[in-house]
Amino acid sequence: xxxxxxxxxxxxxxxxxxxxxxxxxxxxxxxxxxxxxxxxxxxxxxxxxxxxxxxxxxxxxxxxxxxxxxxxxxxxxxxxxxxxxxxxxxxxxxxxxxxxxxxxxxxxxxxxxxxxxxxxxxxxxxxxxxxxxxxxxxxxxxxxxxxxxxxxxxxxxxxxxxxxxxxxxxxxxxxxxxxxxxxxxxxxxxxxxxxxxxxxx
Amino acid sequence: xxxxxxxxxxxxxxxxxxxxxxxxxxxxxxxxxxxxxxxxxxxxxxxxxxxxxxxxxxxxxxxxxxxxxxxxxxxxxxxxxxxxxxxxxxxxxxxxxxxxxxxxxxxxxxxxxxxxxxxxxxxxxxxxxxxxxx
Numbered sequence: 001x002x003x004x005x006x007x008x009x010x011x012x013x014x015x016x017x018x019x020x021x022x023x024x025x026x027x028x029x030x031x032x033x034x035x036x037x038x039x040x041x042x043x044x045x046x047x048x049x050x051x052x053x054x055x056x057x058x059x060x061x062x063x064x065x066x067x068x069x070x071x072x073x074x075x076x077x078x079x080x081x082x083x084x085x086x087x088x089x090x091x092x093x094x095x096x097x098x099x100x101x102x103x104x105x106x107x108x109x110x111x112x113x114x115x116x117x118x119x120x121x122x123x124x125x126x127x128x129x130x131x132x133x134x135x136x137x138x139x140x141x142x143x144x145x146x147x148x149x150x151x152x153x154x155x156x157x158x159x160x161x162x163x164x165x166x167x168x169x170x171x172x173x174x175x176x177x178x179x180x181x182x183x184x185x186x187x188x189x190x191x192x193x194x195x196x197x198x199x200x201x
Numbered sequence: 202x203x204x205x206x207x208x209x210x211x212x213x214x215x216x217x218x219x220x221x222x223x224x225x226x227x228x229x230x231x232x233x234x235x236x237x238x239x240x241x242x243x244x245x246x247x248x249x250x251x252x253x254x255x256x257x258x259x260x261x262x263x264x265x266x267x268x269x270x271x272x273x274x275x276x277x278x279x280x281x282x283x284x285x286x287x288x289x290x291x292x293x294x295x296x297x298x299x300x301x302x303x304x305x306x307x308x309x310x311x312x313x314x315x316x317x318x319x320x321x322x323x324x325x326x327x328x329x330x331x332x333x334x335x
Contacts, residue, residue: 006211012238012239014237042251045257047261056265057257059257061257091265094235
């Protein structure tokens, strides 16, 4: 639910990173924070369990620049990936404007990716949003594990499992190393801003 | 979905919050939506809070409390208050999608503040009801 403030000429956009537990959503945000911390005033906020897992959300606000004289203030959130935290996951999705789906490339996480996407569809439906109608970008994370001999899913399989119907932009990435993290979020923001821009024109 | 507030509405909101709440001597008042967006942010000039993080946490916090209400069979807890040693926070829901966050010291009476909040909420509802939603 982007808010357009005509007085301060500011647009606030909410982008949420979703995906299975331990898939790298928080690592994405931590990498982005590391890259932009020199030019933002806020800290990254994390609500974690004692075991360092995301309990509620991570939050990172930053200014993106301007479109049509309006400053775009992007608010990045992650949700907890674990199945048992669906109540809080659903809360964070309230008012979402765009989504980054962070899939885990490990072979044994294939089913978790599919279940997580189905859960996202259900949670969006709760807010009367069809997944096909919201800006979404896929990130196939942990590609670096292949170099360590770990079995990972090929991109064709991930695309078929997750993106066959949506046909959304997708990126292979390593959030840990920072590979393709920024291009993923840039794409997600631009897709979201394009959707909102129509309302400003 | 997105929504737009025009200059007149935002000026009206600022004026109502300044006249009815800031003059009580409270530290700051923030009007946010339930997605965590900041609509109006006023303070006494002496504080410098990270308002955007505060808004995200306030919206999440209020959402969590509402979910708890639903679990125990309550429709909602429309008021939420956190007491600190010297600063306190009061949350008041406005219609379905907005939340008023008031931060104040112990020198301000909570009862009187709530009375004034009830008054200002009626003004806010009038202004927001003209919302151009799309």
